Amino acid sequence: MCGIFAIVFDKEREDMGQILIEAAKKLMYRGYDSVGAATISSSGEIDLRKDKGKVEEVASRLGFSEMKGIRGITQLRWATFGEPDEVNAQPHFASEKDIVGAHNGNIVNCIQLREKFIQEGKTVRSTNDGEMVIQAVESHFRKENDMGKAIINTAKDLKGDYAFAITRNSENKFYTAKMGSSLFMGVGDGFICCSSDLPSILPLTRNIVYLKDGEFVEFDHSNFVIKDIKTGEVIERDVEESEVSIESAEKGGFDHFMLKEIHEQPEKSRAMLNLLKQSPYLDKFCDELKNASQIFLVGCGTSYNSCLVGAYYFNKIANTPVYPLLASEFIELYGNAVDEKTVIVCVSQSGETKDVINIVNYCEKIGRGIVLGVLNTLGSSLAHRSKVYLPLACDPEISVPATKTFINQLVLMFYVAVNLAEKKSLDIDDYYSLADKIPELIEETMRVTNEKCKEVAKTFVNRKDLYYLGYGINFGIAMEGALKIKEVSYIHCEGMYSAEFKHGPLSIIEKGYPVVFATNPDEAHMVISHMNEISCRDGKVITVSQKNEDLANYSSEYVEVPASHYFLSPILNVVPLQLIAYYTSIDKGIDPDFPRNLSKTLTVD
Numbered sequence: 001m002c003g004i005f006a007i008v009f010d011k012e013r014e015d016m017g018q019i020l021i022e023a024a025k026k027l028m029y030r031g032y033d034s035v036g037a038a039t040i041s042s043s044g045e046i047d048l049r050k051d052k053g054k055v056e057e058v059a060s061r062l063g064f065s066e067m068k069g070i071r072g073i074t075q076l077r078w079a080t081f082g083e084p085d086e087v088n089a090q091p092h093f094a095s096e097k098d099i100v101g102a103h104n105g106n107i108v109n110c111i112q113l114r115e116k117f118i119q120e121g122k123t124v125r126s127t128n129d130g131e132m133v134i135q136a137v138e139s140h141f142r143k144e145n146d147m148g149k150a151i152i153n154t155a156k157d158l159k160g161d162y163a164f165a166i167t168r169n170s171e172n173k174f175y176t177a178k179m180g181s182s183l184f185m186g187v188g189d190g191f192i193c194c195s196s197d198l199p200s201i202l203p204l205t206r207n208i209v210y211l212k213d214g215e216f217v218e219f220d221h222s223n224f225v226i227k228d229i230k231t232g233e234v235i236e237r238d239v240e241e242s243e244v245s246i247e248s249a250e251k252g253g254f255d256h257f258m259l260k261e262i263h264e265q266p267e268k269s270r271a272m273l274n275l276l277k278q279s280p281y282l283d284k285f286c287d288e289l290k291n292a293s294q295i296f297l298v299g300c301g302t303s304y305n306s307c308l309v310g311a312y313y314f315n316k317i318a319n320t321p322v323y324p325l326l327a328s329e330f331i332e333l334y335g336n337a338v339d340e341k342t343v344i345v346c347v348s349q350s351g352e353t354k355d356v357i358n359i360v361n362y363c364e365k366i367g368r369g370i371v372l373g374v375l376n377t378l379g380s381s382l383a384h385r386s387k388v389y390l391p392l393a394c395d396p397e398i399s400v401p402a403t404k405t406f407i408n409q410l411v412l413m414f415y416v417a418v419n420l421a422e423k424k425s426l427d428i429d430d431y432y433s434l435a436d437k438i439p440e441l442i443e444e445t446m447r448v449t450n451e452k453c454k455e456v457a458k459t460f461v462n463r464k465d466l467y468y469l470g471y472g473i474n475f476g477i478a479m480e481g482a483l484k485i486k487e488v489s490y491i492h493c494e495g496m497y498s499a500e501f502k503h504g505p506l507s508i509i510e511k512g513y514p515v516v517f518a519t520n521p522d523e524a525h526m527v528i529s530h531m532n533e534i535s536c537r538d539g540k541v542i543t544v545s546q547k548n549e550d551l552a553n554y555s556s557e558y559v560e561v562p563a564s565h566y567f568l569s570p571i572l573n574v575v576p577l578q579l580i581a582y583y584t585s586i587d588k589g590i591d592p593d594f595p596r597n598l599s600k601t602l603t604v605d
Contacts, residue, residue: 197249320417
């Protein structure tokens with residue numbers, strides 16, 4: 001989740017570098033892999049320093065504290081386009097080095113823009129999408145000689161969700177735009193600043209200007225003008241005094257990062273879908289799947305649960321059998337069966353999960369197997385060592401329990417299965433348009449299930465153990481729901497295929513024993529039988545599903561998700577299970593962001 005901060009003063013500041021360092025530190029919670037800063041003197045000299053690494057280390061090594069100027073900009077980058085390194089770190093110069101700037105977000109047509117600028121003879125120094133923003137503004141400015149018009153025309157070129165800040169060396173102004181990513185302005189005594197988030201502004205001033213999507217701002221040290229990015233018309237906006245604490249601002253007003261990240265799921269799923277639509281790597285990824293002799297989906301924990309759902313998508317949409325496996329069992333169970341055309345899709349949020357990397361090492365050792373990656377961390381071992389990889393584009397998760405990365409893994413599996421079916425000339429109905437509905441449906445699901453999830457959570461607080469059951473395409477969702485409860489509430493919870501429950505575990509049912517079913521109306525004919533096994537023994541059936549009278553009649557509690565297509569039921573059903581886990585954790589007085597004994601990235605066997 002990139003973070004930008006830019007500021008204009010009324011006079012030269014000897015401590016400009018230190019101001020930028022402190023702003024960058026306040027944005028570190030967003031997650032990043034590189035950092036940079038640029039200062040501009042009153043004479044127009046631009047000093048740009050940047051590299052991969054942590055703020056304090058890079059700032060010390062490159063001497064950020066020595067940087068002086070009348071205005072400056074810093075950026076913390078989380079890689080989506082271009083691996084984490086000095087060249088791809090931001091801010092960026094434009095081609096002729098008289099314009100500098102940085103962005104937050106994803107420019108999904110980055111590759112196409114880069115090729116265009118190279119063909120035009122521009123000096124393009126990186127593969128990062130932030131540079132393409134700066135290059136685009138420069139191109140239009142050279143034609144128009146007007147920065148406002150250049151920004152309006154740049155917005156027509158860029159696809160994706162983003163915000164950016166940019167300045168020329170010859171005027172003491174910044175220009176900043178908001179198009180889907182967060183952006184705020186602060187107005188202080190002798191300065192005006194903008195930032196991706198409030199924590200970097202609040203130590204300097206409490207006077208905030210809240211910007212809206214589709215707006216850009218021209219500002220110097222004392223004045224700002226907000227304009228519509230399509231028409232250029234001036235927009236009046238008052239300055240407001242903020243009473244938000246820095247800690248609250250870091251969490252977006254939510255009590256915990258886990259809840260914040262659950263609520264980010266509509267935005268992040270939309271960003272990834274936009275990226276997949278433009279990515280030339282999706283076709284390469286699916287070509288490998290189409291030509292494979294056999295396909296395995298491997299992952300650990302949450303990522304493995306997404307593989308379980310993904311296997312159903314590939315079978316039901318692309319008529320393609322795949323084997324979902326725990327990464328730790330792959331070599332022992334199927335290692336000798338790997339041939340030159342075997343495809344192993346490695347799913348890992350961090351791209352460093354040791355059990356997954358063991359598979360990559362194994363394939364390299366035997367000289368067989370094609371490794372494809374699904375990951376959220378560019379520059380990771382899996383990214384470097386995959387033949388083709390697709391990014392989850394979630395930005396970092398701060399909370400240890402995975403939420404938004406899981407949702408995007410599901411959405412990606414669905415979209416890849418549809419693309420593979422298209423390559424195989426199968427009927428894909430209107431599944432692409434179905435994908436476009438996902439972000440809105442996730443948002444609606446959070447809204448309509450939230451209060452019911454709080455009620456269910458209260459009944460779990462004193463439980464020592466639970467069962468979560470799922471059938472067919474929702475089996476992986478039951479597994480994930482159970483994992484979330486275990487992670488953040490310390491309640492033993494077993495996820496299981498619902499048809500298997502009668503083969504032993506049914507003996508545990510007694511009066512009032514709660515069993516959660518994740519299902520949908522298409523599975524009702526089978527699941528009702530499994531529910532009846534619980535209810536006729538006085539167990540308590542809690543159902544998460546779209547509206548269905550038959551399912552409701554066999555349930556003690558019903559968490560109703562919005563009506564949607566069968567293929568979207570796993571994506572929607574997991575949202576209330578995330579919320580139930582979160583609220584159970586809160587009711588038990590546990591911090592869900594940092595549950596005991598757990599780590600975000602597991603790099604041991």
